[in-house]
Amino acid sequence: MADIVARIGFLINPIAGMGGSVGLKGTDGLADAAAARGAKPLASERAKACLQRLAKEAGHLFFFTASKSMGEDALRDCGLDFSVVHDASSPSGSEDTILACRAFLENGIDLLLFCGGDGTARDVASVAGQIPILGIPAGVKMHSGVFAISPEAAAELALGFIRGELLTRETEIVDVDEDLYRCGELQTRLYAAAKTPYKPVLVQERKRIYSSADEEEFKNQIALFASEFMRDGSAYVLGAGTTTARIAELLGMEKTLLGVDVIKDGKLLAKDAAELDLLELIANERSVKIILSPIGAQGFILGRGSQQISAEVLRRVGTENLIIISTPHKLAELPYLLADCGDKGLDRALSGRKRVVTGYRVAQLKEIKAATNI
Amino acid sequence: MKIKYLLDEEEIPKKWYNVAADMPTPLDPPLHPGTLKPLSPQDMEMIFPKALIRQEMSTERWIDIPEEVRDIYRLWRPTPLYRAAALEKALKTPAKIYYKYEGVSPAGSHKPNTAVPQAYYNMKEGIERLATETGAGQWGSALSLATTLFGLKCTVYMVRSSYDSKPYRKSAMRVWGAECIPSPSDRTNYGRKVLAEMPNTPGSLGIAISEAVEDAASHDDTNYALGSVLNHVLLHQSIEGLELKKQFDLADDYPDVMFGCCGGGSNFPGMVFPFIPDKLKDKKDLRMVACEPSACPSLTKGLYAYDFGDTAGMAPVIKMFTLGHDFIPPGIHAGGLRYHGDAPLLCNLVHDGLIEATALQQNEVFEAATLFARNEGIIPAPEAAHAIKPAIDEALRCKKTGETKTIFISLTGHGHFDLAAYDAYNDGKLVDYEYPADLVKQSLANLPQA
Numbered sequence: 001m002a003d004i005v006a007r008i009g010f011l012i013n014p015i016a017g018m019g020g021s022v023g024l025k026g027t028d029g030l031a032d033a034a035a036a037r038g039a040k041p042l043a044s045e046r047a048k049a050c051l052q053r054l055a056k057e058a059g060h061l062f063f064f065t066a067s068k069s070m071g072e073d074a075l076r077d078c079g080l081d082f083s084v085v086h087d088a089s090s091p092s093g094s095e096d097t098i099l100a101c102r103a104f105l106e107n108g109i110d111l112l113l114f115c116g117g118d119g120t121a122r123d124v125a126s127v128a129g130q131i132p133i134l135g136i137p138a139g140v141k142m143h144s145g146v147f148a149i150s151p152e153a154a155a156e157l158a159l160g161f162i163r164g165e166l167l168t169r170e171t172e173i174v175d176v177d178e179d180l181y182r183c184g185e186l187q188t189r190l191y192a193a194a195k196t197p198y199k200p201v202l203v204q205e206r207k208r209i210y211s212s213a214d215e216e217e218f219k220n221q222i223a224l225f226a227s228e229f230m231r232d233g234s235a236y237v238l239g240a241g242t243t244t245a246r247i248a249e250l251l252g253m254e255k256t257l258l259g260v261d262v263i264k265d266g267k268l269l270a271k272d273a274a275e276l277d278l279l280e281l282i283a284n285e286r287s288v289k290i291i292l293s294p295i296g297a298q299g300f301i302l303g304r305g306s307q308q309i310s311a312e313v314l315r316r317v318g319t320e321n322l323i324i325i326s327t328p329h330k331l332a333e334l335p336y337l338l339a340d341c342g343d344k345g346l347d348r349a350l351s352g353r354k355r356v357v358t359g360y361r362v363a364q365l366k367e368i369k370a371a372t373n374i
Numbered sequence: 375m376k377i378k379y380l381l382d383e384e385e386i387p388k389k390w391y392n393v394a395a396d397m398p399t400p401l402d403p404p405l406h407p408g409t410l411k412p413l414s415p416q417d418m419e420m421i422f423p424k425a426l427i428r429q430e431m432s433t434e435r436w437i438d439i440p441e442e443v444r445d446i447y448r449l450w451r452p453t454p455l456y457r458a459a460a461l462e463k464a465l466k467t468p469a470k471i472y473y474k475y476e477g478v479s480p481a482g483s484h485k486p487n488t489a490v491p492q493a494y495y496n497m498k499e500g501i502e503r504l505a506t507e508t509g510a511g512q513w514g515s516a517l518s519l520a521t522t523l524f525g526l527k528c529t530v531y532m533v534r535s536s537y538d539s540k541p542y543r544k545s546a547m548r549v550w551g552a553e554c555i556p557s558p559s560d561r562t563n564y565g566r567k568v569l570a571e572m573p574n575t576p577g578s579l580g581i582a583i584s585e586a587v588e589d590a591a592s593h594d595d596t597n598y599a600l601g602s603v604l605n606h607v608l609l610h611q612s613i614e615g616l617e618l619k620k621q622f623d624l625a626d627d628y629p630d631v632m633f634g635c636c637g638g639g640s641n642f643p644g645m646v647f648p649f650i651p652d653k654l655k656d657k658k659d660l661r662m663v664a665c666e667p668s669a670c671p672s673l674t675k676g677l678y679a680y681d682f683g684d685t686a687g688m689a690p691v692i693k694m695f696t697l698g699h700d701f702i703p704p705g706i707h708a709g710g711l712r713y714h715g716d717a718p719l720l721c722n723l724v725h726d727g728l729i730e731a732t733a734l735q736q737n738e739v740f741e742a743a744t745l746f747a748r749n750e751g752i753i754p755a756p757e758a759a760h761a762i763k764p765a766i767d768e769a770l771r772c773k774k775t776g777e778t779k780t781i782f783i784s785l786t787g788h789g790h791f792d793l794a795a796y797d798a799y800n801d802g803k804l805v806d807y808e809y810p811a812d813l814v815k816q817s818l819a820n821l822p823q824a
């Protein structure tokens with residue numbers, strides 16, 4: 001890293017993770033309750049574990065951060081160069097995360113490194129735009145694809161990215177509804193897409209032509225294949241996510257990232273369709289098929305968060321008309337995929353070793369489990 | 375119980391068997407990729423010696439094996455036929471299982487059976503160097519061995535990702551005096567073009583073939599050599615099946631079903647073609663089953679049609695079961711079975727119903743290979759293991775029915791260079807692929823017409 005001085009935005013959500021240790025399943029709005037139950041702030045220590053690794057390249061890194069426990073203290077403790085560009089309120093909150101990120105962007109950064117959970121990721125992603133973001137895991141919920149597996153891994157990813165050794169991929173920012181989660185229900189919702197650096201877990205494949213370890217290239221391959229088989233006169237319901245979005249993009253349409261669109265013979269039939277729209281469509285169309293991809297770090301292909309593709313919609317379309325797509329990278333990171341359409345019988349029907357399209361004319365077999373059985 | 379059935383060196387066949395003489399349906403001719411007219415011998419002379427072109431076009435049933443070639447075959451031929459007694463016992467099957475092991479060749483596989491005569495005929499016609507491609511490295515090793523034995527030079531274009539991930543294949547080629555170059559390379563116009571467009575590409579077999587062909591076509595002293603698909607390759611490989619027939623005579627037995635792995639077609643046709651006359655003339659009730667990976671199931675899910683032999687569309691257009699020359703099979707560990715089509719001679723016989731095909735998943739193949747290794751000792755190459763799995767299934771069926779069938783496995787080579795693949799299996803990291811035939815069919819049917 002001879003002459004590089006990378007500019008990194010850095011912030012800590014100081015209360016992240018506090019709820020988990022005292023059984024609160026998330027800390028959003030409950031920091032005081034967590035503290036009252038004896039929870040200790042953990043995020044700062046997790047962040048420092050990452051920063052200490054980064055300190056070995058101290059001369060090549062410059063940080064922009066928020067005041068005190070939101071970043072300043074940890075950076076100082078680790079001997080890193082920084083400038084405080086946001087004065088955090090006390091106690092700090094979601095608004096501080098957003099304001100700090102805006103200030104980072106105004107200073108021109110290469111990477112936005114944050115320490116927190118899904119709630120923090122949502123706030124960061126809402127501002128980051130095209131700047132890659134990377135999460136140091138510290139939260140109770142970490143379903144988004146921007147988190148490294150450990151603080152140390154986050155440091156390695158950050159350094160690899162700065163050295164130009166790693167690629168970025170577009171991944172989903174998801175969060176669960178904490179109130180329902182506390183009642184024992186897991187509802188994953190997709191909130192945004194963000195760029196993040198990643199290290200491919202795949203072994204180098206032999207003999208592949210024009211192969212690439214680049215996950216985005218695989219999304220393009222899947223989209224190309226889909227754009228070819230989607231010209232059979234059926235109406236195709238495209239679920240949420242960045243992989244399905246790429247299909248619409250290839251067909252010259254802008255996909256509703258967080259919602260459901262319908263395409264037939266290369267033309268947009270419905271945008272951001274609701275369940276009722278889909279049921280009406282199914283009644284009127286000769287043939288309807290659904291294309292879904294796993295969302296978030298747990299691999300839900302059907303979460304109750306995607307309310308539009310309901311159990312009723314699935315039943316009427318028929319599970320045989322469900323086409324699952326995913327990059328091989330994502331599949332390699334997941335032990336199995338999860339189905340949770342709100343109907344236990346249907347979830348069971350969907351489970352087993354199923355075909356997942358992973359490239360141009362290429363598919364893998366992957367285990368799908370009914371979320372209720374996990 | 376007798377375990378090994380061995381032939382004496384003098385029993386190495388003196389002639390190869392050419393199945394083209396016995397085909398119920400004549401072979402459709404290969405076409406020129408530019409004109410789509412039948413290929414003439416002159417079209418091939420730029421990269422092949424005349425003797426091999428004559429063999430490629432021949433319908434003579436028997437073709438003499440030159441004495442110089444037989445002399446080299448003596449280094450490892452005849453290969454042993456084993457009775458898999460320990461495996462039978464482990465399976466508690468009344469069936470009899472045999473396997474013929476080609477891993478005893480210096481290169482560790484059946485590939486030298488054709489590499490040696492190809493090097494010989496080129497040497498006889500004054501060629502000084504052979505250029506070829508290799509993916510996983512078995513063919514490159516075999517041709518390096520054969521060329522050094524006849525005093526020829528050899529240039530092997532090895533797919534870059536394999537070059538980096540399988541260093542010991544490259545080491546073996548160096549020992550045998552060949553030059554092994556990662557492809558794409560800066561040696562050829564095509565390689566330079568690919569590198570300019572994609573400096574970090576891991577390469578592909580298609581690119582490597584194009585480089586080797588260009589090298590051969592642009593140097594007077596250099597020819598090209600291919601290790602599968604072509605008629606003369608299958609002719610040379612018939613030495614396996616001819617030996618096998620004598621060995622079954624020794625064992626006083628005859629197969630009911632034969633299993634062999636199949637990529638582009640070299641070992642499997644070589645082993646089973648000499649049995650085709652038995653089936654046609656003597657009406658023997660013999661099943662011959664080509665075993666291919668589910669990731670690249672050309673015989674089981676491909677279309678029987680004319681298609682390009684290579685990715686770039688520069689090789690001859692041949693009638694075969696194909697997944698399309700633009701299909702890039704996923705990176706399974708049986709790298710030698712990743713070809714979009716199959717040998718025309720084999721496809722013709724599959725189409726006529728004389729030969730069957732089956733497709734297998736990686737994990738079940740490695741599971742069977744492990745069971746085999748733990749009983750028979752030999753660690754099979756991942757390619758070869760594709761024949762073991764259905765043979766075990768057949769033996770287990772016999773256990774249920776009480777049948778004493780004779781089951782044959784063609785064991786093409788050892789897996790000593792493939793232990794990383796066994797590690798991946800044991801670590802639970804092998805992916806099972808399934809070719810999405812219905813979606814592909816749907817996409818082909820509805821493509822916009824030009």
